[in-house]
Amino acid sequence: MDYKFKILFILILLVLIVYGFNRIVFSGPKQYKDISVSEFSEKVKANAGIFILDVRTPQEYKELHVPGTNRLIPVEELIKRIGELKGLEDKEIYVICRSGRRSAAASEMLADHGFTKVFNITGGVMEYKKMNYPIEQGGTIP
Numbered sequence: 001m002d003y004k005f006k007i008l009f010i011l012i013l014l015v016l017i018v019y020g021f022n023r024i025v026f027s028g029p030k031q032y033k034d035i036s037v038s039e040f041s042e043k044v045k046a047n048a049g050i051f052i053l054d055v056r057t058p059q060e061y062k063e064l065h066v067p068g069t070n071r072l073i074p075v076e077e078l079i080k081r082i083g084e085l086k087g088l089e090d091k092e093i094y095v096i097c098r099s100g101r102r103s104a105a106a107s108e109m110l111a112d113h114g115f116t117k118v119f120n121i122t123g124g125v126m127e128y129k130k131m132n133y134p135i136e137q138g139g140t141i142p
Contacts (some may be wrong), residue, residue: 032095032118034104037128039092039102040121044068051088053095055106056125064125064135066096072141075102078109089114096121098127 002024035043043050052068054082065072068121073081075097088090093115098104100122108122121128129135 004045007015018074028101030108032107032120033086034120034122035094036122037121037131037133040119040128041131041133042097044093051087051091051093053093053106054125055097055102058141060098061095062138064129064137065136066125066128067136069142074111078106079113081107082113085115090116090118092117094119094121097124099124099126 013086038057048068050068051070052066054069054072055066056072058072061069061072071084073084093110095103095107095110095118097106100120103124104120104122107118108116123130135140
């Protein structure tokens with residue numbers, strides 16, 4: 001019985017090692033860059049024409065959003081609506097959500113679909129508001 005246990009243990013260990021190796025080798029580095037809200041604010045000040053993609057829901061957007069947001073596409077709809085971003089594959093796209101989780105997922109989706117200059121705004125709109133950067137409420141959905 002002790003012999004069978006050792007063999008089983010070694011097999012499980014080998015499976016875990018191979019799985020971990022595959023994850024490291026085939027996942028590669030992130031294809032987008034995380035930036036803080038303060039870095040994002042500096043980018044906005046330096047270039048008012050940057051492209052801002054909000055990936056929250058329309059209701060969340062109306063509650064509060066970053067001024068100058070170019071497009072609202074909820075993360076759940078991004079793959080289906082990715083054609084709306086055609087022509088931006090080599091342009092800087094700044095992706096924002098409430099806290100940074102959905103924008104990270106959306107940033108990865110964009111990178112996977114050939115967008116080369118994707119920036120995930122860590123901390124999202126909540127951190128942006130907390131840092132007392134300008135916020136808008138209501139308005140039309142872009």
